[in-house]
Amino acid sequence: MSIPRFHLPVPLTVAATLNLPEAAAHHAARVLRLRNGDAVTLFNGQGGEYAARITAIGKHDVTVAIERHDPVERESPLPVTLVQAVSSANAWISPSRRPWNWV
Numbered sequence: 620m621s622i623p624r625f626h627l628p629v630p631l632t633v634a635a636t637l638n639l640p641e642a643a644a645h646h647a648a649r650v651l652r653l654r655n656g657d658a659v660t661l662f663n664g665q666g667g668e669y670a671a672r673i674t675a676i677g678k679h680d681v682t683v684a685i686e687r688h689d690p691v692e693r694e695s696p697l698p699v700t701l702v703q704a705v706s707s708a709n710a711w712i713s714p715s716r717r718p719w720n721w722v
Contacts, residue, residue, distance in 0.1 A: 623651055635685045
Protein backbone atom coordinates (compact mmCIF):
# COMPACT_ATOMS: atom_id res chain seq x y z
CA MET A 620 0.00 0.00 0.00
CA SER A 621 1.32 3.46 -0.84
CA ILE A 622 1.74 6.13 1.81
CA PRO A 623 -1.29 8.46 1.84
CA ARG A 624 -0.70 12.16 1.11
CA PHE A 625 -2.61 14.99 2.78
CA HIS A 626 -2.66 18.69 1.89
CA LEU A 627 -2.43 21.01 4.86
CA PRO A 628 -2.86 24.74 4.19
CA VAL A 629 -0.57 25.70 7.10
CA PRO A 630 3.19 26.18 7.47
CA LEU A 631 4.90 22.85 8.14
CA THR A 632 8.13 22.36 10.08
CA VAL A 633 10.16 19.33 11.09
CA ALA A 634 9.52 18.06 14.65
CA ALA A 635 6.12 19.81 14.79
CA THR A 636 3.01 18.05 16.07
CA LEU A 637 -0.32 19.11 14.61
CA ASN A 638 -3.89 18.01 14.02
CA LEU A 639 -5.13 17.20 10.54
CA PRO A 640 -8.07 19.29 9.27
CA GLU A 641 -11.47 17.72 9.92
CA ALA A 642 -11.99 16.32 6.40
CA ALA A 643 -8.46 14.91 6.22
CA ALA A 644 -8.77 13.42 9.72
CA HIS A 645 -12.04 11.71 8.77
CA HIS A 646 -10.49 10.35 5.58
CA ALA A 647 -7.40 9.06 7.41
CA ALA A 648 -9.21 7.47 10.35
CA ARG A 649 -12.53 6.32 8.90
CA VAL A 650 -11.96 5.79 5.17
CA LEU A 651 -8.33 4.64 5.02
CA ARG A 652 -8.50 3.16 8.56
CA LEU A 653 -5.01 4.30 9.44
CA ARG A 654 -3.73 3.52 12.93
CA ASN A 655 -1.25 4.99 15.41
CA GLY A 656 2.28 4.74 14.04
CA ASP A 657 1.21 4.66 10.38
CA ALA A 658 3.24 6.82 8.01
CA VAL A 659 1.66 9.70 6.09
CA THR A 660 3.00 12.38 3.78
CA LEU A 661 2.03 16.00 4.27
CA PHE A 662 2.41 18.89 1.84
CA ASN A 663 1.32 22.51 1.76
CA GLY A 664 2.08 23.53 -1.81
CA GLN A 665 5.10 25.62 -0.80
CA GLY A 666 7.79 23.14 -1.76
CA GLY A 667 8.55 19.57 -0.87
CA GLU A 668 6.85 16.97 1.24
CA TYR A 669 6.99 16.17 4.93
CA ALA A 670 7.17 12.60 6.19
CA ALA A 671 5.04 12.20 9.31
CA ARG A 672 3.57 9.53 11.60
CA ILE A 673 0.18 9.36 13.23
CA THR A 674 0.58 9.75 17.00
CA ALA A 675 -3.06 9.83 18.12
CA ILE A 676 -6.49 9.20 16.69
CA GLY A 677 -9.51 10.68 18.44
CA LYS A 678 -13.18 10.63 17.62
CA HIS A 679 -12.93 13.72 15.40
CA ASP A 680 -9.22 14.44 15.10
CA VAL A 681 -5.94 12.85 14.05
CA THR A 682 -2.61 14.07 15.42
CA VAL A 683 0.57 13.67 13.40
CA ALA A 684 4.24 14.29 14.19
CA ILE A 685 6.42 15.55 11.34
CA GLU A 686 9.68 13.62 11.11
CA ARG A 687 11.55 15.01 8.10
CA HIS A 688 11.35 17.22 5.03
CA ASP A 689 11.89 15.79 1.54
CA PRO A 690 12.65 18.50 -1.06
CA VAL A 691 10.93 16.58 -3.86
CA GLU A 692 8.40 18.22 -6.17
CA ARG A 693 5.43 16.12 -7.34
CA GLU A 694 3.83 18.85 -9.43
CA SER A 695 3.83 18.21 -13.16
CA PRO A 696 6.36 20.29 -15.11
CA LEU A 697 3.96 20.34 -18.07
CA PRO A 698 1.63 23.30 -18.51
CA VAL A 699 -2.05 22.42 -18.12
CA THR A 700 -4.88 24.25 -19.90
CA LEU A 701 -8.46 23.60 -18.91
CA VAL A 702 -11.12 24.30 -21.54
CA GLN A 703 -14.86 24.13 -21.01
CA ALA A 704 -17.49 24.40 -23.73
CA VAL A 705 -21.02 25.41 -22.91
CA SER A 706 -23.63 24.13 -25.31
CA SER A 707 -26.82 25.93 -26.12
CA ALA A 708 -30.14 24.65 -24.83
CA ASN A 709 -31.34 23.70 -28.33
CA ALA A 710 -28.25 21.76 -29.32
CA TRP A 711 -29.71 18.50 -28.08
CA ILE A 712 -33.27 17.33 -28.51
CA SER A 713 -34.16 14.21 -26.59
CA PRO A 714 -35.20 11.19 -28.72
CA SER A 715 -38.77 11.31 -27.42
CA ARG A 716 -39.24 14.92 -28.66
CA ARG A 717 -37.80 14.53 -32.16
CA PRO A 718 -40.22 15.05 -35.05
CA TRP A 719 -38.24 12.54 -37.10
CA ASN A 720 -37.30 8.95 -36.39
CA TRP A 721 -33.84 7.66 -37.17
CA VAL A 722 -33.08 4.07 -36.50
